[in-house]
Every structure is written in C-alpha cells, then in structure tokens.
Amino acid sequence: MNISMIKQRAREIARVNKAILARICLIVGVIASIPSLLSSDNAIMSILHVIALVLLFAVEQGYVVAGLKAVTDREQELSDNDGVYGLVNWVEYLPTYLTRVLVNFVCVFIFVAVIIVCTIGSFGGLFAILSDPYGVSPITGIASGISTVSAICALIVVVLFVFVICWVNLRMFAMTYLHQEYGIKGFAALKESFTLMKGHCWDLFLINLSFIGWIFLCALIDMMISSLFGDNGISGLLGSVLSAAVAAYTYQPAYITVQALFYKEIAYKFYDEGRI
Template identity: 70%
Template sequence: MNISMIKQRAREIAQVNKASLSRICLIIGIITALPSLLNSGNGIMYVIHLIISVLLIATEQGNVVAGLKVVTNREQELSDNDGIYGIVNWIEYLPTYLTKVLVNFVVAIIFVIVIVACSIGSFGGILTLVTDPYSVSPIKGVITGLSALSGMLVFIAFIAFLFVIVWVNLRMFAMTYLHQEYGIKGFAALKESFNLMKGHCSDLLFIDLSFIGWMILCGILSSIIGFAFGDNGITGLLGSVLSAALGAYTYLPAYITVHALFYKEIAYKFYDEGRI
C-alpha cells in the first residue's frame, strides 16, 4: 500500500472541499465540547454530564459520512447536516460506539488491576526493606526484595497498556465505516474490523503520526484558550468554539479524508471478493 499516494490524494480532495468539510468538523467539534461545560464534580450535574455524553457518543459518525462522500465522488451531497448525523441517527449507531467504549474499558480495567497489584508489591517491599532490613529471614528477604522490583513492573505495565490500547483502537478503526456502508454493527463490526485491519495497523499509525505536529499545536493553543476563557458559561462556550475551529480550519478536513480514503483502499479487496 502506497501511503504517500493516499495522503497526497486525500490532501487534494480535502482542499477542493475544505469549506464544506471545515464547517462539518466545526459543528461536530462544538457538539463534542458541550459536555465539558457542565460541572461533573458532584451529584445531579455528574448524572446530567454522563447522560449528555452518552447521547453524543455517536457524534463522530458525521466525520465518517462526510469523509466517505468526498472520496466516493459524492461531494455534492455534503451538507452541514452531516455534522449532526450521529446525533440524529443515535439509536442506529449506538451499538457500534458502545462496543468500542466497552472494549477500551475492559482493556483499561485489566491493566489497572495489574498496575495496582504491582504497586502494592513495590511499595510494601520497599517499605519493609527500608524500615527493618534485618528483621526478615533470608527467604522472606529474597521475596521482599523481589516484590520491591515490582516497581519496574508498574512502568512496564503502563507502557504495555499504551501499546495495547493503541493497537486495539487501530484494529477497531474500520468499525464505524463498516456500519455506515454495510450495516455491520456492534460485535460483528468489531470482528470484521479486526479482520480487515490485519496487516494494516502500522500503515494507519503512520498516517496518524503524520498529523501529530498539527495535533500538538492545536492542543497547546486550545489549552491557552481554555485558560483564558475558562470552561463555564458563555465565555467557556466561546472558548470551546475557538478550540473546535482550530482543528476544523487546519488539519481535520485532510485528516477525515485520508481516513476515509485509507478505509476504501483496504476494503476494496474485501468487497471484490464478496466478503463484505
């Protein structure tokens, strides 16, 4: 797969349709930022925050819809309504997005358990050796010393967690596209996406990393905006709009276009073989 050609083609398509794609990305960005305006620190506000987050869980589907339109020569169908596509069709796409959230949650829980276990062993062992190193038997001393080394395992487990969570999300990349094009949803989409992305995770990672400069820059500027405007009330909303506009009018049009084009490239063979 020629990643450079895919990126070049995506940039050309995105440039032609930048105005429409930018508006759609801005709408999605603003909608996605809305839950952050609520104080989720206590009581009823936390519940409201959680409910709104669930209701907006499929908002990103608008990017999938817009991206597929421009890479399949249907750019004339682009509409600002694509920005609210995931909300309007929330019930339809809920199973697929919930599946993605569930998979990430399970992976996170497993690693939290491992890290906590390593931490307990580490701190307990170190404390014993430091406070009373001569009161333990040789065998117990060896065991305690080994437990002290578990501090290294905490770091290793954390690095492993980052690696696994990135790999899992790369393998789940095609789920929303498969749902959009073929109606494959939930765990069926998960399974098919894992099959479709086999051997292509490094390609997608390379594509994503090529945007890392823009992501970092927009992240820094968004942090400055958040500090200046706060995260509550009218000023907080204005800050969220400005932050959303940063990505929408810089790299996001090309980003969602190259993702859609990449998906079409890897799905083409599956489609020809009649697997999908």
C-alpha cells in the same frame, strides 16, 4: 500500500471540498463540545455531563459520512446536515460506538488491576500480608510493596498498556465505516474491523502521526484558554469550540478525507474476496 499517494490524493479531494468539509467538521466539533459546558464539581452537573456524553456518543459519525462522500465521487451530496448525522441517528449507531467504549473500558480495567497487583504484590508487601494477614496492616503491606522492583514492573505495564490501547483502537478503526456502508454494527463490526485491519495498523499509525502537530496545537489552545478562564462552564465550552474551529479550518478536512480513503483502499480486498 503507498501512504504518500493516499495522503496526496486525500489532500487534493479535501482542497476541492474544503469549505463544506470545514463547516461539517465545525458543526461536529461544536456539538461534541457541549458536555464541557456541564463540566463541574457539582454532583447534579456531573450527572448531566455524563448523560450529555452518552447522548453524543455517535456525533463523530458525521466525520465518517462526510469523508466517505468526499472520496466516493459524491461530493455534490455533502451538506451541513452531515454534521448532525450522528446525533440524529444516535439510536442506530449507539451499538457500534458503545462496543468501542466497552472494549477500551475493559483494557483500562485490566491495566488498573495489573498495576494494583504490581504495587501490593511485590516481593515485600504481598508476602508479608499472606504470611501474617492479621499482624501486617494493608497500608504497611502496600507501603513495603512500593519498591524498586514494583516501580519497574509498573513502568513496564504502563508502556505495554499504551501500546495495547493504541493497537486495539487501530484495529477498531473500520467499525464505524463498516456500519455506515454495510450496516454491520456492534460486536460484529468489531470482529470485521479486526480482520480488515490485520497488517494495516502501522500504515494507519503513520497517517495519524503525520497530523500530530495540528492535534497538539488544538489541545494547546484548549489548555491555554482553560488556564486563563478555567475549564468549567462557559469558559470550558469556549476553549473546546475554539480548538474545534482551529481543527475544522486547518487539518481536519484532510484528516477525515485521508482516513476515509485509507478505509476504502484496504476494503478493496474484501470486495475481491466477496466477503462483504
């Protein structure tokens, strides 16, 4: 797969449709920023924050819709309504986005469990607790377990976790596109995406890596505003909206276009094989 050609073609498509794509990205970004308004230490506000996150699970589907239209010669169909597509069709796309969240949750859960085992199950703490569970307090066992060996094990586990979580998310990349084009949703979309992305994870990683500078810039802007005004309430919303605006009018039109074009490229073999 020629990544350079895909990126070049995507930039040309994004340049022609930059105005409308930027507006769509801005609409999606602003909607996705709403939960930051509810971010607070207050229990009620925290509950509302979680509810808002759930209700906005599928808002990013607007990127998928706009990207696919741009790369399949349907530019004339692009409209601001694409920015709210995922929000309006929340029920339809919830299974797919929820599946993606659950897979990440399982990965994190396993990671935390392994870290705990590495900490309290090292050569000191675990054996002490098992040999004399009443004579050795859990705190003493845990403290003795934090040794050089356990620290090294924990570091290795962290590195492996980062690798695994990146790999899993790369393999899940096509889920939302398969749902959009073929109505394949939930765990079925997960299975098909893993099959479709086999052998292409590194290509997608390189594509994402080429945008890392812009992504860090938007994150930096958000952090700067948060450090100046705080990250709760209006100030938190302001930071999120501003970073979303920077993303929408700089790299994001090209980013969603190249991702949609990449998906269409790797999906060709599915057409040839008659699987979809």
